Amino acid sequence: MSNSLMNDATTLARRNLEHIRQLPEKLTNVTIQPLMFVLLFAYVFGGAIQVQGGNYNEYLMAGILIQTLAFAMMGPAMSVATDFQEGVIDRFRSLPTRRSAYLLGHYFAEMLGAILTIVILLGTGLIVGWRTHASVLEVTEGMVLLLVFASGVMWMGLWLGVLVRSPDAVMGIGFVIVFPLTFVSNAFVPISSMPAVLQWMAVINPVSVMIAAMRELFGNPVTPVTKHVWPIDHPVAAAWIYSIALVALGWVIAQHRYRARTTD
Amino acid sequence: MTTTGTAARTDAPGTDPPLGITATGLGKQFGDLWALRDLDLAVAPGTVLGLLGHNGAGKTTAIRILTTLSQPSEGAATVAGFDVVREAASVRRHIGVASQQATVDGLMSARLNLVTIGRLYGLSKSVAGTRADELLVQLDLTDFATALVKTYSGGMRRRLDLAASLMGNPDVLFLDEPTTGLDPMSRTHLWDMLTELVRGGTTVILTTQYLEEADRMADDIVVLDHGRSVAHGTPAELKAQIGDDRLDVKVGSADAVQPAATAVAPFADRPPTLDPERHMITVPIKPGVRVVEIVRALDDAGIDAIDVTRREVTLDDVFVTLTGTSRRDDAETDQAEGNR
Numbered sequence A: 001m002s003n004s005l006m007n008d009a010t011t012l013a014r015r016n017l018e019h020i021r022q023l024p025e026k027l028t029n030v031t032i033q034p035l036m037f038v039l040l041f042a043y044v045f046g047g048a049i050q051v052q053g054g055n056y057n058e059y060l061m062a063g064i065l066i067q068t069l070a071f072a073m074m075g076p077a078m079s080v081a082t083d084f085q086e087g088v089i090d091r092f093r094s095l096p097t098r099r100s101a102y103l104l105g106h107y108f109a110e111m112l113g114a115i116l117t118i119v120i121l122l123g124t125g126l127i128v129g130w131r132t133h134a135s136v137l138e139v140t141e142g143m144v145l146l147l148v149f150a151s152g153v154m155w156m157g158l159w160l161g162v163l164v165r166s167p168d169a170v171m172g173i174g175f176v177i178v179f180p181l182t183f184v185s186n187a188f189v190p191i192s193s194m195p196a197v198l199q200w201m202a203v204i205n206p207v208s209v210m211i212a213a214m215r216e217l218f219g220n221p222v223t224p225v226t227k228h229v230w231p232i233d234h235p236v237a238a239a240w241i242y243s244i245a246l247v248a249l250g251w252v253i254a255q256h257r258y259r260a261r262t263t264d
Numbered sequence B: 001m002t003t004t005g006t007a008a009r010t011d012a013p014g015t016d017p018p019l020g021i022t023a024t025g026l027g028k029q030f031g032d033l034w035a036l037r038d039l040d041l042a043v044a045p046g047t048v049l050g051l052l053g054h055n056g057a058g059k060t061t062a063i064r065i066l067t068t069l070s071q072p073s074e075g076a077a078t079v080a081g082f083d084v085v086r087e088a089a090s091v092r093r094h095i096g097v098a099s100q101q102a103t104v105d106g107l108m109s110a111r112l113n114l115v116t117i118g119r120l121y122g123l124s125k126s127v128a129g130t131r132a133d134e135l136l137v138q139l140d141l142t143d144f145a146t147a148l149v150k151t152y153s154g155g156m157r158r159r160l161d162l163a164a165s166l167m168g169n170p171d172v173l174f175l176d177e178p179t180t181g182l183d184p185m186s187r188t189h190l191w192d193m194l195t196e197l198v199r200g201g202t203t204v205i206l207t208t209q210y211l212e213e214a215d216r217m218a219d220d221i222v223v224l225d226h227g228r229s230v231a232h233g234t235p236a237e238l239k240a241q242i243g244d245d246r247l248d249v250k251v252g253s254a255d256a257v258q259p260a261a262t263a264v265a266p267f268a269d270r271p272p273t274l275d276p277e278r279h280m281i282t283v284p285i286k287p288g289v290r291v292v293e294i295v296r297a298l299d300d301a302g303i304d305a306i307d308v309t310r311r312e313v314t315l316d317d318v319f320v321t322l323t324g325t326s327r328r329d330d331a332e333t334d335q336a337e338g339n340r
Helices: A005-022 A024-030 A032-048 A056-071 A074-086 A088-093 A101-128 A136-163 A168-183 A196-204 A206-218 A235-261 B059-066 B088-094 B110-120 B125-138 B154-166 B184-199 B211-217 B235-242 B254-267 B291-300 B315-323 B331-338
Strands: B021-030 B033-043 B048-052 B074-079 B095-098 B172-176 B203-208 B220-225 B228-233 B246-251 B273-275 B280-284 B305-311
Touching (some): A005 B110, A024 A101, A056 A136, A056 A168, A101 A136, A168 A206, A196 A206, B033 B059, B033 B228, B059 B074, B059 B203, B125 B154, B203 B211, B220 B315, B235 B315, B254 B273, B280 B315
Parallel strands (some): B048 B203, B048 B220
Antiparallel strands (some): B021 B033
16 A cells, blocks of 8 residues: 555645535636726726837737736635645554655646636737747747745645735735835836836846747847846746745745645 | 565564564653653454553553554554554554544545445455445434434444444554444444454453443443553453442442541452542442341441432543542643643
């Protein structure tokens, strides 16, 4: 009866998928909500925002993709915090499972959700007029980068889930972190339109770098910045470094915190 | 039942393998408070140990250490022949745990809950499915096998939790207050099932607040109080120690308490407990004493007894007899256990 880590993790991931099958409304925030954001910005705000050298809807998509994936950190955080509250974790821990399998299972399930989100967003994007203007290789690189970034976000979300004392805290903390990061950035408006102090915050914001990288790889309009730092001037390279670092850091702190919290 | 594992068993040479449970000087400290101290256990395979105590006595702490969920602050323990700290992974392969909190998943069906747990024990899909169906029959849950667990009643959840603890065919089964919230019929059914399991060689530790349950199920009882073992023995030995029935006498005033105690003393086989505040005395009566004799003795002494009630020994009486203190100041220990 030897258990592999993968076997344990996929068994636990299947449990999350079963939760979604029973409560499909759990998916609202990764499906309908981003779709509404696309329509809102494309048709309500979009007309008022000018983007040099291109179509606003093409500019918008990278911003919405990264923002939605950033907000998706709340999903794993809620799931883990709820498991802790309900005592389910003690049950799993008294079974002959690998200790790291628990968070890995959540990660697998959440990544399936992230892929669904990306498909829905890009599908809606195509409908509102978003197109790529880059080589297949570059677009593929963009997709892979997006998945690595999503992985990093999920591991940060898992860490948050282990950290908080109750699921209620997740929403508050999540918003306080993600909201400024995604809005004080180039997600929806060119950075050069902001006051000087915000411009500095926006150019050093890794979210801006991620979005700029996606625009470059998709061949969508990239608006010039007036403040220069290395990452924003080399967005693709910097985005890879940030994303991989986020995955590594997220995995380490989430698993470490999980071990600490399940040791008494 | 096969009991092979990857790690070497910590058997003493030349003796029978200690495949039940052993503990020596087990202790657990939370901050300044010892939730458990100096616990020694020797549970032979195929027997039932009852851990008896109030909330906060250290029962759950002991179970958490033995099931590898918590690290002991001092002492050592083996379960199914494996050390609970150094060979925790091997221990987990050989145990089943039904905890106080029914930890089944509300958003899955009963069957899927069991299959998931079976898969985590390393069973194949088909073996896990067969085992789940067997247990659903045994625990009388077949009619609700596909219903979501969140629609279950408390008693049904407890039964499912027990089924979950049996998915891995455990050598050692831990049941933390298994009959809390069960109706009398389910309780009897569960006791019968346990008897069957024990006959098959399973070792069981159960915690309980009910003397009756420990008496009925356990081969051996350890009474815990404030984290320490205050008595240990077979139910018969324990009974001999704590006496037979109790008689509660309520009198009209605090002044009458002492004279009443003197009047009934000849019928008691150990000193009565006095509670002047509530105008009560509790008398451990000798076997064969009739209530009418005591009423007559009280009347002859000119004491106006408002109420005289004969009853069976309760857990409180056990503590009064064993520790000489009544139990109304458990807030501290309760809190320490609840804070975890």
